[in-house]
Amino acid sequence: MKEIAEKQKQKQTHYNCAETIIPLRDALDVFSGKWKIPILFSMMSGNERYTDIQSSMPCISPKVLVKELKDLEEHKLIKRVIIDDYPIKILYKLEPYAQTVIPIIETLKTWGQNHRNKLFRAKEEIINSTK
Amino acid sequence: MKEIAEKQKQKQTHYNCAETIIPLRDALDVFSGKWKIPILFSMMSGNERYTDIQSSMPCISPKVLVKELKDLEEHKLIKRVIIDDYPIKILYKLEPYAQTVIPIIETLKTWGQNHRNKLFRAKEEIINSTK
DNA sequence: GATAGTACTTACCTGTAGGAAAGTGATATT
DNA sequence: AATATCACTTTCCTACAGGTAAGTACTATC
DSSP: HHHHHHHHHHHHHHHHHHHHHHHHHEEEHHSSSSSSSHHHHHHHHTTOOOHHHHHHHHTHHHHHHHHHHHHHHHSSSSEEEOSSSSSSSEEEEEEEGGGHHHHHHHHHHHHHHHHHHHHHHHHHHHHHHTT | HHHHHHHHHEEEEEHHHHHHHHHHHHHHHHHHHHHHHHHHHHHHHHHSSSSHHHSSSSHHHHHHHHHHHHHHHTTTSSEEEEOOSSSSSEEEEEGGGGGHHHHHHHHHHHHHHHHHHHHHHHHHHHHHHHH
């Protein structure tokens, strides 16, 4: 009897865990992949035009860039604006909602910098130990 | 002359942008994908054994789980520990380094919750407008 | 008139992430 | 003796992310 109760308690823990994993998965569905976060960062740095974004990114292909911009638009993070003077201009504008992504970008960037330093230190240790 | 200088300034902006994108990409290389963050979260909730982690995740296949655990071990975020009593036990232990991932998990989780609420509100607005 | 830039589209291809299903060998339980 | 649990492995498969390369229609510049 006691054992069954404890097993159910454990099962419950698992269930709760699955529940909290859902928002994580929602966020990952949006931001997983090589490009979306870097593109948002590039746009936050002031790049609004297709070609500017493209040249700010290390070797993104035009096809992929178009696709990612469409995805970001679908997620209501950016807006494609057509400026109808002569010549016609197309601007990709950040939606206010994109501001909510800043903390994610910041923490990822900080972690990435730290990780790189860690790898660098690890390498140095190997060099020192073989001296 | 002036124009060239300005163009070079712009090129520099792009270059800097690429530079800051590198740590972002480093982090994304580790955390992109469906499973790694949820697995770390599950382990932080106390799950240490293969089967516990598996049942805490919504329908992960054994093959994928093994692969993700190996990846996490390679990134020095977890450790596979063999407890050699009878019967033999295998524990997946978080490395201290895994603590650095907590801010990422937190911000992603918060964003995911907020995003889900936003979608929910958007749905309600549609329902109200068609009344 | 030629070249270059803007903002893409189209077609094709590869690799990997991830899923489905079954099997395995050791122990443990009923 | 039969079934279950633990911790996987193996095989097969599909879908999609992403890359390569070329083309396009318009405009701008030299």
